Amino acid sequence: MHYLVTGGAGFIGSHLCDRLLANGDQVTVLDDLSTGRYENIAGLEDHPHFRLIVETARNEQLLEGLVRECDAIFHLASVVGVRLVMDRPVQTIEAVFEVTASVLKMASTFRRKVLLASSSEVYGKSKDVPFHEDGDRLEGPTSKHRWAYSCAKALDEFLALAHWKESRLPVVCARLFNTVGPRQRGRYGMVLPRFVAAALAGEPLLVHGDGNQSRCFCHVADVIDGLVGLMNCAEANGNVVNVGSNRETTIGELAQLVVSIVESSSEIKYVKYDEVYGEGFEDMRRRVPDLGRIERLIGWKPRRDINTIISDVRDSLQTQPRSSMP
Structure with missing residues (x-):
């Protein structure tokens, strides 16, 4: 198979490229490197079945040619992290929805299956736990920038499922829950690489809020298994599918675990x-x-x-130069 991977130089995208190439597939990455990193895929550039194109998927003329020549699309390009969502709300809305609309338009033209990487943010602040894909969503007011990303990703899903309904374009929306692992950086608010980097440096681990908020952290290698499986499953077409762990860890507990596993003298501070x-x-x-x-x-x-x-993230960061840590 020849796959087009938008956002393929990002944290999740680069691991996906590794897996696809290991499976014997051909991979074209389209990434503007705004949040992705060349370092993530630098080791792939000499692979005979890999190609990197540094450009945005908003370039529809380029996108049309890439979709025409591929067999299927993993659409991972998006805004990354809470910090970026809060600091650049206009970019959040435009980059999320406009790019997805372009990808789906071209996929519809050439009848290419699309796996859309969505987010657990779509559930908003629903308290109906655990979250079911067909459950109701609960959003905050538009005056709170926090919800711009959630609404934009929900609109992505609406558009993808509209293509499925109208023309049976094969699409599957994968709602990802706190994917973590090697190559993830903390600069956009990701908690685990931020904690591990601080622990390795002997600096305080900053827990936001009271630390009792919980998340379910899933290793990126497990997530890639799920994404590839869904791409290859015809029964998944037209569905929204949760992908993540269902084992809860509070952020306060996470900080304590990181300090213990890293064997750090760092203190834990609450802000x-x-x-x-x-x-x-x-x-x-x-x-x-x-x-x-x-x-x-x-x-x-x-x-x-x-x-x-945590151990995998620690080992990964220990091999990086200090200047490139999260």
Whole structure:
């Protein structure tokens, strides 16, 4: 197969490229490197089945040619991290939806299957835990920039499913829950690489809020298994599917685990959200997926636990130069 991977130089995208090439597939990456990094895919450039094009997917003339020659599309290009969402709300809305609209338009023209990487942010601040794909969403007010990303990703899903409904364009929307692992950086607000980098440096681990908010962290290698499985599953077409771990860890517990596993002398400090993101930020207390649908479709379950994840992130960061750490 020849896959087009938008956002393929990013954290998740680069791991996906590794997997596809290992499977014997051909990969074309389209990435403007705004949040992706060349370092993530530098080792692939000499691979005979790999090609990197540094450009935005908004370039429809270029995109048309790339979609025409590929067999299927992994659409991962998007805005990354809470920090970027809060600092650049206009870019968040435009970059998320406009790019997805262009990708789906070209996919529809050439009848190419699309796996759209969506987000658990779509659930908003729903308290109906665990989150089911067909459950109701609960968004905050438009005056809170926090919800711009959630709404933009939901609109992505609406458009993808509209293509499925109108023309049976094969699409699947994968709602990702806190994917973590090697190559992820903390500069856009990602908590785990931020904690591990601080612990390795002997600096304080800054926990936002009271630390009792919980998340379910899933190793990127497990997530890639799920994405590839869904791409190859015809029954997944026209579906929204949760992809993530359902094992909860509070952020306070995560900080303690990181200090222990890294064997660090770092202290743990708690800071108010307003001090980090300014006014207008809301957080969710719990974010837990129901995994029944993906288990039924492809028999997928996450295999790596939180201790393994932290150890892998630690090992990855220890091999990096200090200047390139999160």
